[in-house]
Amino acid sequence: MTSQSFEISYDDARIRASLQQLMALGRDQSKVMQDIANKLEQSTRQRFISQTSPDGKKWLPSLRAKLTGKRTLILDRHLLDSVAHDSGRNFAQVSVNRVYAAIHQFGGVIKAKNGKGLRFRLANGDFVIRKSVTIPARPYMGISTQDENWILKRIERAINEAADAR
Template sequence: MTGVQISVSLQDLGIAEAFDRMAAGAEDMTDLMDRIGSVLINGTRDRIGTTNVDPDGTPWPQSLRVKEFGGKTLHLSGELLASVTSEAAPHEVTVGSNKIYAGVHQTGATITPKNGDALSFTLANGERVVAGSVTIPARPYLGISEAEGATIEDVTGIWFNDLLGIGGR
């Protein structure tokens, strides 16, 4: 090449240091996963306590108690809502509930008698029922809504920008 030229390396621009910070930060993203867990907990609690919709926005089937007496499905005592927690690790976050009935509400279930031919129970209105089985519909409360996904993208972008020393987006 004739004339004049300039050579620039990543080291000259401080980009290498930024990449090193990014790589080091990506090895343990527990703090980021904790922030994402908070987003998911808030969304889950909103679904249980306020909106009664799936993460995709589909309304849950109302419980018989709610149909007869009002209130919110999955929110009689508030125990399910209060039990939702998260656990962050370097590359993932787990959100859920330790309540024994939590999975039934998330995925639905059919309950059949262990012994005998029928189940016998009392409904919320006091009516006594005998049935061969009972189906509890799924009411998914765990998951990522579109709005939560967008918030997670924002939180992740801010976290990596902070690693790079860029600041706000």
């Protein structure tokens, strides 16, 4: 299977400062990072249900979703089901393993490489051929304000636990 990757980095001074406080207390951050990664995976999955980006903006519905009244990006659940998390001593991450993940996250134009064009079936069953298709961005990965607040509270709890253990 062909794979493709993209990275969204989130560097927040408040989160970084809180993590440095935790490190200064000599605590292993693995459990905190595991909790953060798990929370971010849950938030990412919830965005497919709520159809909203991390900044709270509603996704533009796909033509299929408009015609059928169903949700965008979850027809077969492959993208949603590929959302996973990982963590370690000093990292928390969420990933997806679908080659088309980036085009849905960032949007873009898909152009035909050869032949007459891109051939695909519309929601009404008709087939069409197009030289290019524009996919609007529907960000599902990222850290929302609610996520950031949760992360800060989780780190604060770990700092308090570490201080109490001294």
